[in-house]
Amino acid sequence: MKPLRIAVLGAGLIGHRHIQTILSLPEVAELAAVADPGAEPAQLQLGGAAWFEDTRAMLDEVKPEAVIIATPNDLHAQQGLLCCARGIHFLVEKPVTATLEEAAELVRAVEQSGVKTLVGHHRRYLASVEEARRVIAAGELGALVAASVMWATRKPDDYFKVDWRIRTGGGPLLINAIHEVDLLRHLCGEVRMVSGLQSHAARGFAVEDTAAALFQFDNGCMGTLILTDAGLSPWTIEQGSEENPNFPHSGQNAYRLVGTKGSLELPVLRSWGPRIPGEIGWNKPLTSTDIALPYHDPYQAQLRHFQRLIRLGETPMISVLDGANTLAATLAVAHSSSQGRPCVPARFTQA
Numbered sequence: 423m424k425p426l427r428i429a430v431l432g433a434g435l436i437g438h439r440h441i442q443t444i445l446s447l448p449e450v451a452e453l454a455a456v457a458d459p460g461a462e463p464a465q466l467q468l469g470g471a472a473w474f475e476d477t478r479a480m481l482d483e484v485k486p487e488a489v490i491i492a493t494p495n496d497l498h499a500q501q502g503l504l505c506c507a508r509g510i511h512f513l514v515e516k517p518v519t520a521t522l523e524e525a526a527e528l529v530r531a532v533e534q535s536g537v538k539t540l541v542g543h544h545r546r547y548l549a550s551v552e553e554a555r556r557v558i559a560a561g562e563l564g565a566l567v568a569a570s571v572m573w574a575t576r577k578p579d580d581y582f583k584v585d586w587r588i589r590t591g592g593g594p595l596l597i598n599a600i601h602e603v604d605l606l607r608h609l610c611g612e613v614r615m616v617s618g619l620q621s622h623a624a625r626g627f628a629v630e631d632t633a634a635a636l637f638q639f640d641n642g643c644m645g646t647l648i649l650t651d652a653g654l655s656p657w658t659i660e661q662g663s664e665e666n667p668n669f670p671h672s673g674q675n676a677y678r679l680v681g682t683k684g685s686l687e688l689p690v691l692r693s694w695g696p697r698i699p700g701e702i703g704w705n706k707p708l709t710s711t712d713i714a715l716p717y718h719d720p721y722q723a724q725l726r727h728f729q730r731l732i733r734l735g736e737t738p739m740i741s742v743l744d745g746a747n748t749l750a751a752t753l754a755v756a757h758s759s760s761q762g763r764p765c766v767p768a769r770f771t772q773a
């Protein structure tokens with residue numbers, strides 16, 4: 423299969439990871455150019471790719487067939503629109519856009535242009551998440567009834583020296599919880615109703631340091647999420663998986679999915695079911711099985727999928743429209759918390 427001719431917009435923290443991923447997979451993608459008005463190219467490994475400060479100039483000169491948008495959130499919509507106008511396929515980092523209004527505009531433009539899109543919710547490509555989806559779809563847990571997620575870690579104190587991180591909107595709800603809400607949607611289905619609470623008691627900044635949310639899914643399953651960036655624990659999916667060397671491996675689980683016939687913990691996959699097949703009940707013994715899976719890098723898996731999406735027409739793991747629904751369900755947590763009542767998230771559907 424021919425490698426994709428890709429350009430990257432934004433060479434910051436995550437953009438650099440995408441660049442390294444592209445350079446590590448020459449059979450999947452060729453890095454044609456990078457555009458960033460603020461980064462210093464001499465400090466980056468670019469594999470000889472062209473460097474631009476101006477995004478439009480790069481798109482018009484280089485004419486890449488696909489782009490990865492790894493810029494600050496408030497640029498995602500306008501840069502996605504630039505791609506739509508030029509017929510360029512794109513992968514945009516999460517959140518798909520900064521607001522629901524922008525998401526609606528981008529969803530429309532994508533539909534009209536016919537470009538193929540992905541949103542960078544890379545955890546969907548973790549081997550444990552792929553296996554969990556398979557187990558659920560195969561009916562091995564019976565009907566899903568409940569899901570419980572914990573994301574609890576302590577960001578270092580100097581993280582908060584950056585002004586926007588202590589103001590409303592700069593907190594763990596929109597930066598971190600969006601990944602958990604996305605995985606809950608991916609595993610449990612579409613979110614019908616959300617209740618949220620937030621607290622800033624641990625640090626006293628305007629931004630939340632802790633949040634709790636209840637989710638009701640279309641299939642009747644209920645979910646809970648506890649989120650804090652002020653508490654020290656081994657229970658985040660980052661620490662439980664090996665997805666990022668910046669988060670030392672704890673090997674602990676952060677998700678529990680409960681069905682009528684059994685349950686599953688992840689990201690270190692452990693399934694629970696009746697010790698004697700068919701003997702189901704609270705007075706019957708349970709047995710657990712650890713499912714060992716070879717680790718694969720989710721960013722590499724994401725890039726391989728991007729190539730197959732464009733070359734072979736594979737169904738997108740998460741399109742702009744799907745990412746817009748993750749954004750809506752995440753914003754609903756904050757909205758519910760500020761309104762003091764449950765909230766029905768906006769729902770984006772195909773035109």
Ligand SMILES: NC(=O)c1ccc[n+]([C@@H]2O[C@H](COP(=O)([O-])OP(=O)(O)OC[C@H]3O[C@@H](n4cnc5c(N)ncnc54)[C@H](O)[C@@H]3O)[C@@H](O)[C@H]2O)c1
Pocket residue numbers: 431432433434435436437457458459460461477492493494495497515516517542543544
């Ligand atoms: N998938 C994930 O787990 C994950 C992790 C981190 C960040 N992100 C997302 O990735 C995006 C970038 O985050 P980051 O942490 O890398 O930020 P960052 O600040 O490290 O990098 C952003 C880069 O974009 C550049 N930039 C600014 N304006 C630009 C423009 N007009 N054109 C091109 N480049 C421009 C900046 O100079 C900077 O180098 C955010 O949307 C963030 O939410 C996702």
